[in-house]
Amino acid sequence: MRLKDPFSLKTADMTKRSKKPRDEDSSDEVGGLTCQHVSRAVDLSSVKKAVTGNLWSVCSDCLKERNMLEGEAAGAHDILVCLKCGFQGCNQAETQHSTKHRQAHHSDSHCITVSLSTWKAWCFECKEELSTHCNKKALAQTLDFLQKHSAKATSGTTSKIISLREEPVDTQRGKSPVNSTLIPVKGINNLGNTCFFNAVMQNLSQTHKLNDLIQDVKEKGHKMKICPPAETNLGPLTVTLPSPEPLTSAMFLFLQSMKEPGKGPVSPKILFKQLCQKAPRFKGYQQQDSQELLHYLLDSMRVEETKRIKAGILKAFNNPTEKTADEETKRQVKAYGKEGVKLNFVDRIFVGELTSTIMCEECEHISTVKEAFIDISLPIIEERVRPALIYCSTIVKHLFLYFISSIRPQQGGAVEQLVSAVSKLGLVHTSTDTLPVSHSPEEPTEIRERDRQHHQGAFQALCHSYTPSSKECSVQSCLHQFTSIELLMGNNKLLCENCTERRQRPMKRSDKKAEKVYTSARKQMLISALPPVVTLHLKRFHQAGMNLRKVNRHVDFPLLLDLAPFCSVTCKNLGSGERVLYSLYGIVEHSGSMRGGHYAAYVKVRTPQRKPELRRNQSGTKEASSAPQGQWVYVSDTSVQTVPESRVLNSQAYLLFYEELL
Numbered sequence: 001m002r003l004k005d006p007f008s009l010k011t012a013d014m015t016k017r018s019k020k021p022r023d024e025d026s027s028d029e030v031g032g033l034t035c036q037h038v039s040r041a042v043d044l045s046s047v048k049k050a051v052t053g054n055l056w057s058v059c060s061d062c063l064k065e066r067n068m069l070e071g072e073a074a075g076a077h078d079i080l081v082c083l084k085c086g087f088q089g090c091n092q093a094e095t096q097h098s099t100k101h102r103q104a105h106h107s108d109s110h111c112i113t114v115s116l117s118t119w120k121a122w123c124f125e126c127k128e129e130l131s132t133h134c135n136k137k138a139l140a141q142t143l144d145f146l147q148k149h150s151a152k153a154t155s156g157t158t159s160k161i162i163s164l165r166e167e168p169v170d171t172q173r174g175k176s177p178v179n180s181t182l183i184p185v186k187g188i189n190n191l192g193n194t195c196f197f198n199a200v201m202q203n204l205s206q207t208h209k210l211n212d213l214i215q216d217v218k219e220k221g222h223k224m225k226i227c228p229p230a231e232t233n234l235g236p237l238t239v240t241l242p243s244p245e246p247l248t249s250a251m252f253l254f255l256q257s258m259k260e261p262g263k264g265p266v267s268p269k270i271l272f273k274q275l276c277q278k279a280p281r282f283k284g285y286q287q288q289d290s291q292e293l294l295h296y297l298l299d300s301m302r303v304e305e306t307k308r309i310k311a312g313i314l315k316a317f318n319n320p321t322e323k324t325a326d327e328e329t330k331r332q333v334k335a336y337g338k339e340g341v342k343l344n345f346v347d348r349i350f351v352g353e354l355t356s357t358i359m360c361e362e363c364e365h366i367s368t369v370k371e372a373f374i375d376i377s378l379p380i381i382e383e384r385v386r387p388a389l390i391y392c393s394t395i396v397k398h399l400f401l402y403f404i405s406s407i408r409p410q411q412g413g414a415v416e417q418l419v420s421a422v423s424k425l426g427l428v429h430t431s432t433d434t435l436p437v438s439h440s441p442e443e444p445t446e447i448r449e450r451d452r453q454h455h456q457g458a459f460q461a462l463c464h465s466y467t468p469s470s471k472e473c474s475v476q477s478c479l480h481q482f483t484s485i486e487l488l489m490g491n492n493k494l495l496c497e498n499c500t501e502r503r504q505r506p507m508k509r510s511d512k513k514a515e516k517v518y519t520s521a522r523k524q525m526l527i528s529a530l531p532p533v534v535t536l537h538l539k540r541f542h543q544a545g546m547n548l549r550k551v552n553r554h555v556d557f558p559l560l561l562d563l564a565p566f567c568s569v570t571c572k573n574l575g576s577g578e579r580v581l582y583s584l585y586g587i588v589e590h591s592g593s594m595r596g597g598h599y600a601a602y603v604k605v606r607t608p609q610r611k612p613e614l615r616r617n618q619s620g621t622k623e624a625s626s627a628p629q630g631q632w633v634y635v636s637d638t639s640v641q642t643v644p645e646s647r648v649l650n651s652q653a654y655l656l657f658y659e660e661l662l
C-alpha cells in the first residue's frame with residue numbers, strides 16, 4: 001500500500017503522551033490535551049479562500065509537478081489540508097507534499113492538518129490527534145466549513161471532485177469507461193518557431209471529449225453503428241472500420257504521450273511531420289497563424305475519418321462497383337454513407353451550424369443559408385473606427401462546409417437562386433455601405449409587428465437579445481454584433497429571385513426577358529446547431545491596405561458563457577428560454593506584435609464532466625450553474641506554471657475554447 005497514514009503510524013506515540021485512551025466525545029481536557037497551537041495554526045478565512053479557489057481533494061504540489069498519472073485517480077491518495085493556509089497536500093510515501101509544506105514554513109504555524117479521508121485533525125508539533133468536539137471554536141468551525149465544502153464539491157450535479165467511481169461500460173457500443181482522471185500538463189518542445197502549433201496542441205490535449213472519442217475509434221476493426229432516418233426504411237448497420245489514417249494516428253499517439261507518466265517535455269516531431277507532409281506551408285519553421293493550423297488539423301482528420309467510414313460501409317456491402325451494384329444497393333450505400341460520415345469524431349466534437357436568414361422587404365420571401373462552422377470568427381471593434389467597416393468582415397468566415405437549403409424546398413431552382421443571392425451578398429459586403437441595425441428598442445415597431453404576424457420565428461433568437469453597454473468590448477458584445485440584424489439597401493440591395501419571377505410571369509408569353517429585381521432586405525446570422533466544444537476566434541489580424549495589422553485591444557471573456565441570445569429559436573436540441581451555458585477551459589494567447597509575436601496557452605486542469613441524470617429542476621429550467629472548479633496552468637513551449645484565474649482573464653486571447661456545461 002502506498003498510503004502512509006500518520007494516524008495509524010503514530011498510534012504508539014500517541015498512547016505514550018496521553019494518559020488514557022481517547023473517546024469520540026472527549027472534552028478538551030482529554031483530546032488535544034497538550035496542543036497549544038490551535039490559536040496560531042488555524043485560520044478559517046485563509047482556508048476558505050484557498051479551498052474555494054483550488055481543485056478539491058487534489059494535492060496542489062502533485063498538480064504543479066505534474067505527477068498526476070493517467071489511470072490513477074487523484075482521490076486514491078489521502079489529502080491533508082493545512083488549517084493555517086488551506087494548502088492541500090498528499091501523504092504519499094514518495095512525495096510527502098504535506099510534510100514538505102510544513103517543513104518549508106519552518107515556523108510552527110502550519111502544523112495542524114485535517115485528513116479528507118478520515119476527517120481527523122492532527123498536530124505535527126505535538127504529534128497528536130486533536131478532538132474536533134472540543135471547545136476550540138476555530139477548529140470546529142474550520143472543520144465544519146471543510147465538510148460542507150466537500151459535500152458541495154462531491155454532489156452529483158456539479159461533480160467537481162475526482163472520484164473513484166467509473167461509469168458503467170456501455171456494452172452496446174463497446175465503449176471503454178470514461179476516464180475519471182485529470183490530464184496532466186506537460187511542456188512541448190519548440191521545433192523552431194512552432195509555438196503557434198504548441199499552443200494549439202496544449203488546448204487539444206485538455207479537450208476531454210477529443211481524448212475520449214479518439215481513444216474509442218483508434219483501433220483497426222473499430223465497430224460503428226449507423227442508424228439512417230426512418231424515411232429511408234433502412235435498419236441500423238454495424239460497419240467495421242479499417243486502420244486510422246496517418247494524421248489521425250499521429251494525433252492519437254501525441255495525445256497519448258501527453259497523458260503518459262513522466263514530466264515531459266513531449267516532442268511533437270512525428271505529429272508535426274505528418275502535418276507538414278499534408279500541408280508543406282507549415283514546414284517553413286516561420287511564425288504561423290494558430291487559427292489556420294487548428295482548422296487545418298481538424299479538417300484534415302475529418303477528411304481522413306470520413307474516408308475510413310466510407311470504406312467501412314462499402315466493405316459491409318462487399319465492395320460493390322458502379323457496374324456490379326443494383327439500384328437498391330446504390331440507394332442503401334448512399335443512405336448509410338450520408339448518415340455515417342456525420343459520425344466522424346471531429347464533427348461530433350467541434351462542428352456546429354450557422355443559419356443566415358434573408359428576408360426581402362417587398363415580397364417578404366425568406367431564404368435561409370446554413371453553413372457549418374468549426375469556429376466562430378469574431379471581429380474586434382476597434383476604437384474610433386467607423387462601425388460600417390466592421391460589418392464587412394463578418395461574412396468572411398473560415399468555413400469548410402457549405403450547406404444550402406430553403407424554407408420552401410418545393411420551389412424549383414431554389415438552391416441556385418440562393419447561391420446567386422449569397423454570392424451577391426458576398427460581393428456586396430466588400431463595400432463599406434452596409435448599414436448595421438441592432439436589435440434594439442429603436443427598431444421600428446412596424447417592422448417587428450409585421451414580422452411576428454407573417455414570419456414567426458424567422459428573426460428570433462432563443463432568448464431576449466444581449467444588450468452590451470456602450471463601451472463594452474467583450475466576447476458577448478462581439479457575438480451581439482455578429483448576430484445583429486443588418487439592412488441591405490442602396491448598393492447592397494438583394495437580388496430577389498421571387499420578385500424577379502413575379503415580374504417575369506405576366507411576360508411569359510412574350511420572349512422578352514424581365515430585368516432582375518433588386519430589393520431592400522434584412523439579414524441575420526444566428527447559431528442553429530451547437531457542438532460540445534465551441535471555439536471562438538478573435539480576429540486580431542486584419543488587412544489594412546497592403547499590410548496585415550494586429551488589434552491589441554483587450555477583449556473581456558467570461559468563464560461561463562451563455563450562448564442563448566445568439567442561437568436561433570429553431571436551434572437543434574434546445575428549448576426556448578433556457579440558458580445555453582459553456583465553460584471556458586483553454587486559451588491560445590498571442591502576445592507582442594505581428595512579426596515578433598509569441599503564442600502560449602492557458603489551460604484549465606479539471607475533472608471530466610459527467611452527465612447529470614436530472615437536467616432540470618422542478619420549475620423546468622436549468623439550475624443556475626457556476627463554472628466547474630479547476631487549476632489554470634500557463635504553458636509556453638516547455639515552461640509550465642500554475643496561475644491564478646485573474647491572470648488568465650487578463651490574457652490577450654486569440655482563440656478561446658469553451659465546452660458545453662452538462
Ligand SMILES: [Zn+2]
Binds near residue numbers: 034111123125127
Ligand atoms: Zn499542537
Ligand SMILES: [Zn+2]
Binds near residue numbers: 061090098
Ligand atoms: Zn503531492
Ligand SMILES: [Zn+2]
Binds near residue numbers: 110
Ligand atoms: Zn500551510
Ligand SMILES: [Zn+2]
Binds near residue numbers: 364
Ligand atoms: Zn422579393
